[in-house]
Amino acid sequence: MLRKESSNVATLDEHGQPVALSFADRLGGQQWFFAFKLLREWIDNILDIYKPELRRLLWPLFVYCYLQCAADAYSRDARDFFSTYSKFFEEEHSDDLRALSGIDLPEHVQENEVATIYRENRYRLTLSKMAFATLIEFLETKESEGGKQITFLITNHLLLRTVDRAALGGARSLQRLMEEKQGEEQAPAEDEGIPGHHPGSANLDPNATSALNRLALGPLPMEPDLMEDVKAELTTEDLLHPPPPGRSSLSEQFEQRIKTEPLDDTAPPRDAIPFPASTARDVAMEVQKVRENRDRFRIEGKTGGVGPGVSVTMFTFHNTFDSVNCIEFSGDNTLVAVGTAESYIRVWSLEDRALTSPQDPPGFQPSASRRLIGHSGPVYALSFSPSAALPEPRTNGHIHTTTSPDSQPRYMLSSSADTTIRLWSLDTWSNIVVYRSHNAPVWDVRFCPHGHYFVSASADRTARLWSTPQIAPLRLFVGHDSDVETVAWHPNGAYVFTGAGVGDRTVRMWDLVKGTQVRIFTGHAGNVTAIACAPNGHIVASADDKGTIILWHLRSGRLIKRMRGHGAGGIWSLDWSVESTVLVSGGADQSVRIWDVQPQKETYAKTNGDVTKIDGATVGGGNTSVSKPSGGGGGKLKGREQATPDMISDFKTKKSPVYKVKFTQMNLVMASGAYLP
Structure with missing residues (x-):
């Protein structure tokens, strides 16, 4: 192949004069x-x-x-x-x-x-x-x-x-x-790039239609026998302890929750995801959920520019010598666990209750913490099995302020750099199962909201679905082009979300039964570090190490808006209020932040958008409803991070990066971090 060269011979016009080259x-x-x-x-x-x-x-x-x-x-x-x-x-x-x-x-x-x-x-x-x-x-x-x-x-x-x-x-x-701050990296719009990959679509075929897979986002139907038992128990509770004037009964609250479930949401079939038969403990947990839902502190979105008065309880660990990798709270809010770089796990009772085991030797002095040893590498993630804060049984008509020991979760999962996942019994405080399948460090692990199943994320670029009784994975979720950094569940347990790091930076939604991708969300400029799906099942939030939170609409597959405010180092944890109106986040910038997730009026604007060529000719057009990220830009004041108007509150710690944030079922915020002097 000869390289093209410009001719050295001058071009002459009809009068013999040289013509200027273009x-x-x-x-x-x-x-x-x-x-x-x-x-x-x-x-x-x-x-x-x-x-x-x-x-x-x-x-x-x-x-x-x-x-x-x-x-x-x-x-x-x-x-x-x-x-x-x-x-x-x-x-x-x-x-x-x-x-x-x-x-x-x-x-x-x-x-x-x-x-x-x-x-x-x-x-x-x-x-x-x-x-x-x-x-x-x-x-x-x-x-x-x-x-x-x-x-x-x-x-x-x-x-x-x-x-x-x-x-x-x-x-x-x-x-x-x-x-906008000078020199700030501008994130790509959701519809930018090579056409053919429609926003949210998991079909990467350039000739694919814009139709998205239909999702079953409704709550998982309750087992008929369990529902009858819960109704009977709620009726009994109402008879024994009638609600005070002006407050609905537990039975009314339960019926109202069933009636208010969106009719346009298809629920996943109960028999498609097999679960073990319910037990008396499951009935007690469902009753407690109804009680907490009725008695919770209600949080609405911003009204008149004033956000809800959300407060945060912060648990800080001292003398950790920067060895903490992860922190996790139990569902009943009685336990907190820490995974360390020294490969062990330590669990504390938040009620200062002695953590005992039937295997403790005679003369053993129990304390409010236990150390769990088994991994041979740093522990990166922890997850408690589902639990609810069951109250102590009433004695002589008196209500105890402490929770019952029966409310304590039975199991805990941990993942490690040693490529294994371990299941721990919280009755005996011992390791009972080791799950081996990943061939690289396991970055994250999460129990299903209904228990029994869990999902893991690894540096081998896969996420895997497991059930606690089986030592082999049930599904492999393959598609990311780099480490799968974090995982999360949809509230109905029918879908899981995965987020990836450098080289991918996408959030993907997977069908649990089919094992296939149903949504791909692109738009992060940094590594995805945290994911949380709203309790209403319609919105998922993802955060990255650039300090950006993005909200995605699951049904349409489109970006709702971006929210900024966190500093450098990344956002490590997200969680939603019960109403799905407020989001809480925590991260490396040593702060806990509260966000209003309601779309602003300009987020969904009717535009007369035309696809235009360079010469101004209209290729296609018409009235189009465009979903664009909202959020203005709060100016940078005195060295503070730039924050969008969506941020309601900013709680600064002294010198403690925030590893975990959590909304309880009563809509109270718990957070935890490690003090780094």
């Missing part, structure tokens, strides 16, 4: 280098209100300039172009850069899989009409200096959709852009 003829393969340089320098010096959205143009134009240069057989110019500008995109597009790095010949362009995807599809971007008009004006004035080349690439390889700035919502609003 920009492309003069520079050959370097035309793409200087055209891209022209655009990049212009964007760097443009008004700040346009800069963030126009910067999103640079990545696709970098790719198409590079591929065009190689396709024209300018091999050396292609290599120089790639080495000069690839460094600016390494953090967000490292995988594509790695796949494209060896291209410098036309044959490479034809054979490279990633290059083929870019060449055969148009890269999709959304710009405000003002930014689009400014871009066109600049390219027209610089047509002979590289503007013509950029115009050619945009016309043939990009799909630009122009909308009014007000319709773009909080993430691209004028207020957001003016308050």
Whole structure:
């Protein structure tokens, strides 16, 4: 293959005079280098209100300039172009850069899989009409200096959709852009990129339709026998202990909860997910859940700009010497467990109750903590089996303020760098099962909300479904391109969520029965570090190590909004209020934050959005309902982190990174961290 060269012979006109060579003829393969340089320098010096959205143009134009240069057989110019500008995109597009790095010949362009995807599809971007008009004006004035080349690439390889700035919502609003911190990394929009992957869709076929898999998001139906037993027990409780005036009875509360369940939510079939038969303890737990739901502190969203008065109880561990890896509270709020880098687990009673075991030797002095030893590597995650704070039986008509020992969870799971998951008995405080299947450290493990099943996440890029009686996994969830960092359950137990780190950064939703992906959520600029699904089953929240929380709508598969406020180091824990209206988060910036999750009015705006070519011709259009992330931008004040208006409260610890946050069934917030002097 001969490299194209510019002719050294001057072209003459009909009068024998030399004709001035065009920009492309003069520079050959370097035309793409200087055209891209022209655009990049212009964007760097443009008004700040346009800069963030126009910067999103640079990545696709970098790719198409590079591929065009190689396709024209300018091999050396292609290599120089790639080495000069690839460094600016390494953090967000490292995988594509790695796949494209060896291209410098036309044959490479034809054979490279990633290059083929870019060449055969148009890269999709959304710009405000003002930014689009400014871009066109600049390219027209610089047509002979590289503007013509950029115009050619945009016309043939990009799909630009122009909308009014007000319709773009909080993430691209004028207020957001003016308050945005200088140099802050701009996260990609949910609909940005190569068309064919529809927001939320797990079908990666470029020819796939936009239809999403139908989800069964309703509560798991209660076992008929269990329901009858719960109703009978609630009736008995109401007769023995009538509610005070103005408060509904437990039976009325239970019936109301059943009636208020959304009728449009399909419930997963009970027999599709087999569970063991219910026991008397299950009945007592369901009764307690109804009692707590009735008596809870009710939390509504922001009203009149004033958030709910949520308070936090913080448990701080001292003298840990930075050895704490994870912290977990039990469902009945009586136990807290810590996993350490020294490979052991320690469990404390929050009621200062002695933790005894029938296997304790004679003369053993019980204390309020137990040490569990078994792992041979650092412990990364813990999970208690489901439990509820059962009250002590009444004696002589008096109500005890402490919980019954029967409320204590029976089991606890732990995962470790030794690639194993262990099941611990909290009756004997001993290890009873070791689960081996992963071939890399297991980063996270979570019990199903109904018990019996659990899911694990590992550095081997898989998540696995297990049942406690079996030592082999029931399902392997494979699809992430990097470590699966965190997992979470849907409240009905029919779906699980997984989040991945560098090289992937997606959140995926999996069908438990089929073992298949049903949603993929893309939009994080950092590693996904925490996931939590709302109790209503309609929204999932995910957080990353950049300090960003994203809310996703499960049915539509779309991003609802982004919330910012945490500092560097990552968000390590998320949890929802019972009403699914408030979110709590904690992380490495030594703070607990409360968030209003209700979408702002500008989040769902009706826009007259048209897909527009560079010449202004309308390719498609019509009235479209667009879901965009909301949240303005709170200015950066005196060194504090930038926070969106969604943040209701910010509780700072002294020097304690927050490992765990939790809403109890009574809507009280518990948090825990380790003091680092």
